[in-house]
Amino acid sequence: MSLYRSVVWFAKGLREYTKSGYESACKDFVPHDLEVQIPGRVFLVTGGNSGIGKATALEIAKRGGTVHLVCRDQAPAEDARGEIIRESGNQNIFLHIVDLSDPKQIWKFVENFKQEHKLHVLINNAGCMVNKRELTEDGLEKNFAANTLGVYILTTGLIPVLEKEHDPRVITVSSGGMLVQKLNTNDLQSERTPFDGTMVYAQNKVSERQQVVLTERWAQGHPAIHFSSMHPGWADTPGVRQAMPGFHARFGDRLRSEAQGADTMLWLALSSAAAAQPSGRFFQDRKPVSTHLPLATASSSPAEEEKLIEILEQLAQTFK
Helix, strand or coil: CCCCCCCCHHHHHHHHCCHHHHHHHHHHHCCHHHCCCCCEEEEEECCCHHHHEEEHHHHHHCCCCEEEEEEHHHHHHHHHHHHHHHCCCCCCCEEEECCCCCCCHHHHHHHHHHHHHHCCEEEECCCCCCCCCECCCCCCCCHHHHHHHHHHHHHHHHHHHCCCCCEEEEECCCCHHHCCCCCCCCCCCCCCCCCCCHHHEEECCCCCHHHHHHHHHHHHHHCCCEEEEEEECEEEEEEHHHHCHHHHHHHHHECHHHHHHHHHHHHHHCCHEEEHHCCCCEEECCCCCCCCCCCCCCCCCHHHHHHHHHHHHHHHHCCC
């Protein structure tokens, strides 16, 4: 990442992604957008046991929605499910233990879920940020396996279920770091370039860069479903505290709360105003925004995007 792009992205972050940025943006929110009750609507939230995923799942549960939590670790996931049930009074909270960096597990989960459940809204919230290059048992770089290939398999596998329902939606949580990362289909698993966990996370966490490219392509190919990606801002979550301790120590008091980070995700999942927006867009604080920084050369060509889809489809089928 060039010095220019680093400075511009960081300045933008301090202005827009922090708690003060949310407090400024929310002055324009329409309060009744989220004053909805949704009994009978079914939601699947990955990474719903902590952070903004858990905050989103809780708010959905409070409004009467059925929630399927897809989590990696049994014990914290069970704790989160119990807490959501207690705080919401909603018993329709279900737990599925799936490692989203394991494509074979995801395929198995998808096939079982399709047979047993309906689904109105998929929320791809879970994210991985490994700061050293690690490979899964299948030989996949772990960030790529969870953040890109895992999201691809889960979403494409569940599209047939979503298309059967009224007002189906898919929301994918991205990172502000993707604004400075160009799609690189020649090195999706960070084999040829120096490994930087923070930048790999930005590369993998969508938007023109892998996941936002996918969101845009899915929107084009499946008009019956409303697709969107979003940036939650810089939120104070367990994931940030664990993966980026230096960043958290420096900016902890400026970071958004989990509820503030979850707001746009919840708005995209529930509000009629979000569904009225064109499918495939990238959102921040309930507004569609550009997926590129000014003057930053992070655009990708249709050929590069098509190559990404081809690579992911070939990999996905390998593990089916």
